Amino acid sequence: MEGRQINSSRSLPDAKSSVPEDSSVLEIWGGHSLQGQVTINGAKNSALVIMAGALLCSGDCRIRNVPLLADVKRMMQVISALGVDLKLNGNVLDINARDFSTSKAPYELVTQLRASFFAIGAILARLGVAQMPLPGGCAIGARPVDLHVRGLQAMGAEVQIEHGICNAHIPGNRRRLQGAKIYLDSPSVGATETLMMAATLAEGETIIENAAREPEVVDLANFCNAMGAKISGAGTSKIVIDGVAELHSLDYTIIPDRIEAGTFLVAGAITRSELILSPVVPEHLIPVTAKLQEMGISVVEEMANSLRILPVDKFQATNIETSPHPGFPTDMQAPFMSLLALAEGESIIKENVFENRLRHASELNRLGADIRVKGNTALIHGVNTLSGAPVLGTDLRATAALVIAALAAEGKSTIQGLSHLDRGYELIDEKLNKLGAKVKRLNLTGTEPEFTASVNGNSKTSA
Numbered sequence: 129m130e131g132r133q134i135n136s137s138r139s140l141p142d143a144k145s146s147v148p149e150d151s152s153v154l155e156i157w158g159g160h161s162l163q164g165q166v167t168i169n170g171a172k173n174s175a176l177v178i179m180a181g182a183l184l185c186s187g188d189c190r191i192r193n194v195p196l197l198a199d200v201k202r203m204m205q206v207i208s209a210l211g212v213d214l215k216l217n218g219n220v221l222d223i224n225a226r227d228f229s230t231s232k233a234p235y236e237l238v239t240q241l242r243a244s245f246f247a248i249g250a251i252l253a254r255l256g257v258a259q260m261p262l263p264g265g266c267a268i269g270a271r272p273v274d275l276h277v278r279g280l281q282a283m284g285a286e287v288q289i290e291h292g293i294c295n296a297h298i299p300g301n302r303r304r305l306q307g308a309k310i311y312l313d314s315p316s317v318g319a320t321e322t323l324m325m326a327a328t329l330a331e332g333e334t335i336i337e338n339a340a341r342e343p344e345v346v347d348l349a350n351f352c353n354a355m356g357a358k359i360s361g362a363g364t365s366k367i368v369i370d371g372v373a374e375l376h377s378l379d380y381t382i383i384p385d386r387i388e389a390g391t392f393l394v395a396g397a398i399t400r401s402e403l404i405l406s407p408v409v410p411e412h413l414i415p416v417t418a419k420l421q422e423m424g425i426s427v428v429e430e431m432a433n434s435l436r437i438l439p440v441d442k443f444q445a446t447n448i449e450t451s452p453h454p455g456f457p458t459d460m461q462a463p464f465m466s467l468l469a470l471a472e473g474e475s476i477i478k479e480n481v482f483e484n485r486l487r488h489a490s491e492l493n494r495l496g497a498d499i500r501v502k503g504n505t506a507l508i509h510g511v512n513t514l515s516g517a518p519v520l521g522t523d524l525r526a527t528a529a530l531v532i533a534a535l536a537a538e539g540k541s542t543i544q545g546l547s548h549l550d551r552g553y554e555l556i557d558e559k560l561n562k563l564g565a566k567v568k569r570l571n572l573t574g575t576e577p578e579f580t581a582s583v584n585g586n587s588k589t590s591a
């Protein structure tokens with residue numbers, strides 16, 4: 129592998145963190161139905177944590193199907209700042225952490241995304257010491273890291289949070305963390321992943337009870353096992369990890385992004401369109417496809433790895449409660465709110481995972497929706513039409529929800545908050561245009577970019 133470098137044949141989006149800094153907006157002319165095939169990228173939440181997992185290995189890690197996202201770029205910068213070699217070529221990322229020796233992650237980068245913090249488990253396991261600033265990510269609640277900290281302490285680490293930095297080290301002469309029995313108060317995805325990574329190189333057996341069961345947790349476990357780790361039970365609420373002394377090189381392909389796929393299913397449903405999505409793992413999408421079926425929207429399995437959504441004129445209201453996997457995913461809550469805004473009847477959404485994840489409701493109301501929010505509950509009175517307006521996305525999925533609503537709204541909408549959107553969707557505007565949507569990305573600071581689509585080698589220019 130070559131020296132430390134970050135390069136790619138396709139460029140990664142800019143890693144901007146806050147709305148006022150956004151220099152671009154999306155203009156969307158709604159009311160066009162979509163048609164065609166959508167290619168689903170690798171899962172953001174797998175890619176980010178698997179990149180952290182590569183720090184556990186002293187050999188070459190080749191990671192395939194890496195989505196080209198702002199968060200991936202930031203995570204690469206975090207890993208590079210730790211003194212680790214990495215090279216991106218298309219969607220293939222090579223990481224070699226053989227000579228990795230820096231335990232301090234940079235504040236400016238870690239504070240821009242959530243998953244960077246999860247690397248604390250891998251850094252501590254490899255180096256015996258880690259200094260990790262508290263993370264950023266979507267502003268959807270307080271998002272503490274107490275479960276991560278308590279789990280690492282149970283494994284023998286001394287951990288203190290001071291001045292916004294989480295300092296952890298293995299005390300005394302010991303070089304490895306110790307296996308432990310850990311019960312998570314709630315099945316946190318990130319805490320499960322942090323502790324699973326830490327435990328792969330610990331001495332003895334670690335048991336994580338009430339573990340998260342998300343597909344991305346299973347993907348990380350499969351990745352670690354492919355490097356020689358001994359993890360069993362991932363995907364259930366009890367994960368058992370037999371620590372090993374060292375891990376070896378591997379070549380691994382990330383699972384498709386179920387949230388990107390779900391977002392395109394909702395975009396298809398709201399525009400009464402027929403779309404084929406691939407590659408997907410249909411089983412990962414059951415909570416989403418079951419809700420669509422309940423609303424009267426058919427989604428059929430084409431082949432083992434693709435789904436077809438069929439157009440319907442009308443769809444019915446329904447109720448949604450978010451919960452950890454295999455419940456309805458919180459990351460799909462905002463996109464579904466857009467769909468329910470146009471459903472027949474009254475719907476209720478209850479957000480149970482994050483305490484402040486309904487901020488998109490007021491922006492959807494600007495587009496003509498009729499949504500009232502009380503605490504963590506949104507009451508949605510379905511309306512017949514939405515109408516285009518300027519709106520502001522406040523987090524990743526909230527911005528995706530506004531894009532979806534704008535696709536169905538009459539007239540033009542202008543969407544701000546693209547720094548959020550670009551954290552989680554590779555080329556979303558180009559993908560939508562290829563399906564027949566009218567989406568234009570405007571650079572507010574300079575000239576307007578060409579209205580082009582260049583997904584899967586196709587390229588077109590339209591007005």
Ligand SMILES: CC(=O)N[C@H]1[C@@H](OP(=O)(O)OP(=O)(O)OC[C@H]2O[C@@H](n3ccc(=O)[nH]c3=O)[C@H](O)[C@@H]2O)O[C@H](CO)[C@@H](O)[C@@H]1O
Pocket residue numbers: 173176242243269270271272273274275276277314315316317318319340458459481482483
């Ligand atoms: C990068 C990544 O993978 N992000 C995903 C991950 O976030 P993340 O891993 O941050 O989400 P968690 O599952 O940890 O959070 C779930 C709940 O647990 C709470 N909590 C979490 C950790 C902790 O130490 N203490 C604590 O109280 C959180 O505040 C939240 O209310 O899972 C979320 C839930 O599916 C998804 O929305 C995010 O897209």
Ligand SMILES: C=C(OP(=O)(O)O)C(=O)O
Pocket residue numbers: 241242243264265266267459524525552
């Ligand atoms: C909440 C999300 O991401 P993060 O945890 O990275 O903020 C998300 O992907 O919807």
